[in-house]
Amino acid sequence: MDIRRYAPLRAAGASWKDIAAQAGCDWRTAKKYLSPDAPAVPPRATSRAGTVSRLVDPFTDVIDAWLADDPGLLATVIHERLVADYGFTGHYQRIKVYCAEARRRIELESDAQGRPPGLHRRFEVVAGAQAQVDWGDEGCLLVGAGAGKKVYSFHMTLSYSRDPFICFTTSQDLATFFDCHRRAFAHFGGVPATIVYDRTKTVVRRHVAPGRAVPLHPQAAAFAEHYGFAIDVLAAHRPTGKGRVERQVQIGRDHVLSGRRFSSLAELDAAFAAWVPIRRGQVHRTHGEVIAVRAVRDHAALGPLPQFGYAVTETHLRRVGRDALISFAGSSYSVAARAADGRVTKAGQRVEVRVGVEHLEIWRLPVDSPDRTPMLLARHPLAAVRGQMIVDPQHWAELPDGHTRxxxxxxxxxxxxxxxxxxxxxxxxxxxxxxxxxxxxxxxxxxxxxxxxxxxxxxxxxxxxxxxxxxxxxxxxxxxxxxx
Known part of the structure; x- marks a missing residue:
């Protein structure tokens, strides 16, 4: 209540009683604050915050538990569930206001160091120091023979210059992931000192609690050791740590893919190759230089490529069937009935399947070899579609074919x-x-x-x-x- 706005009444000759009746207060209060020697601060009513119970108060524990389990749960969903399952009778706005307060409180409590939520430290790197990697899901882009196959885009961006690399695949498996790395290194002409990843299963062996060391996938660690770069794994739910490549995913999607249809992956890669000079000729809005000029310094600072490449393979264990076939990814592959050393392959014998980008190899386990060394039993091209049976006739040369019947x-x-x-x-x-x-x-x-x-x-x-x-x-x- 701002009682000073009734001062003109006193100047016009109104009594304190009349002014108090108009202001809705005691005449002594009107006299105290409208006298010439009145204090500068007008009176204020006491706050009622916390004195009146809210309709949402009986349900705060339930809401907090839901938000702690899923911070992104919508307030509309929370209100809907409270009405249906808990008999809540209040308006949606009550839940909306409380959820905004609860999210801020939960975010602060989840950070052990009590850091301000929603803020991150900006970083800059020197030339050749860092690259960032990410996947993009592009949907079903192909027409013709490849129609219906989902296409993925692999992105690697040099952090200093923002020079991009994109290639397209129909798989995100381990062998394809690191084959895309080899193509990126060849595109840049070198290897960055560090590569930043999120917690993808092709890099991280398993997820751990915050603050603990992340165990790396053995194949990822071996690949990084061979090419001479360090693996930097981001904390969970921290996409801002690789914002350079996150932005590049959307840029590549808009400028390379939008409004087009392609019949093969080769056409997709050719579309990126045609767009790269355009991108490199642009001035980047963050560092203010032409990307191609800055990329020259970035490429010169990259580490050298090794003399020999490193092919990453994904390994699985399978058993040989009575028909001398093993099953993998819905297709069947033949196994040599007799290996090169003369040993016979037995039905039910366990073998190791090594899956590459285009081929699949079947190896005998060391435990089944007299000299304790693995031996190659078969090598096949990967099946183009599920349900194929790929057989090498030489594998079945000694098996009965029924010609004597x-x-x-x-x-x-x-x-x-x-x-x-x-x-x-x-x-x-x-x-x-x-x-x-x-x-x-x-x-x-x-x-x-x-x-x-x-x-x-x-x-x-x-x-x-x-x-x-x-x-x-x-x-x-x-x-x-x-x-x-």
């Missing part, structure tokens, strides 16, 4: 069979046929009776029986049967 009919033990007359059956006509079983076998004649379909209708009771035949017809039928 045969059938015969010894005519010396069986006489030709003549057609027999059946009562009520019209005169059968005979057809002779010859089947020759080798040069030493004579022809075999088999008499076959032919009857009209009406005969079978009469047997089933679906037609009237035939009229008695005349004497001439009976004589003719008997003579034909006798001749047969």
């Amino acid at each position: 045969s059938t015969t009919l010894d005519i010396t033990d069986h006489a030709p069979v003549a057609a027999q007359q059946v009562p009520g059956d019209p005169t059968p006509s005979s057809v002779s046929g010859s089947m020759v079983f080798g040069e030493s076998q004579a022809a075999l004649e088999v008499m076959v009776a032919r009857r009209p379909l009406a005969y079978y209708d009469r047997l089933a009771g679906l037609a009237a029986p035939p009229e008695p035949a005349t004497t001439a017809e009976t004589t003719t039928s008997e003579s034909l049967v006798g001749a047969a």
Whole structure:
């Protein structure tokens, strides 16, 4: 209440009682704050915050538990569940206001150091020091033979210059992931000192609690050791740590893919190669330089490529079936029945499957080898679609193929069979046929009776029986049967 706005009434000669009636206060209060010697700060009503219970108060524990489990849970969903399951009668706005307060409190409590939420430290790097990697899900872009296949885009961006690399695949498996790294290194002409990843399963072996060291995938660690770069894994739910490549995913999607259709991955890669000069000729809005000019310094500071590449393979254990096949990813692949060292592959034997980008290898385990060393049993191209059976004929060369199976009919033990007359059956006509079983076998004649379909209708009771035949017809039928 701002009682000073009633000062004109006092100047006009109104009494303290009249002013108090207008202001809704005691006359002593009006006199205290409207006198010439009144204090500068007007009176204020006491705050009612916390004195009146809110409709949401009985449900705060439930809401806090939901938000702690899923901080992104919408207030509309929370209000809907409270009304349906807990009998909440308040308006949605009550839940909305409380959720905004609770989210800030939970975010502060989740940070052990009590740092301000929503803020991050900006960093800059020197040339050649860092690259960032991410995947993009581009959906079903291909038409024609590749229609229906989901396409993924692999992105690597140099942090100093923002020079991009993009390639496209139909898989995100371990072998494809690090094959894209090799292509990126060849594109840049070197290897950055550090590569930043999020917690993808091709880099991280398993997830751990915040503050603990992240165990790396053995293949990722071996690949990084061979090429000479360090792996930097971000904390969970911290996409701002690799914002340079996150932004590049959207830029590449807008400028390379939007409004186009492609028939193959090669066309997608060619579209990126055609766009790279355009991108490098632009002035980047953050560092204010032409990307190509800054990329020259970035490329010069990269580490050298090793003399030999490192092919990452994904390994699995499988058992050999009785048909000398193993199953992988919905397709079947043959295994050599006898290995190069002469040892026979047994049904049920465990083998190691090493999956590359384009090929699959089947290896005998060291425990099954006399010298305790693995041995290659088969190498196949990967199946193009699920359900294929890929077989090398040499693998089954020693297995029986059924060429010795045969059938015969010894005519010396069986006489030709003549057609027999059946009562009520019209005169059968005979057809002779010859089947020759080798040069030493004579022809075999088999008499076959032919009857009209009406005969079978009469047997089933679906037609009237035939009229008695005349004497001439009976004589003719008997003579034909006798001749047969």
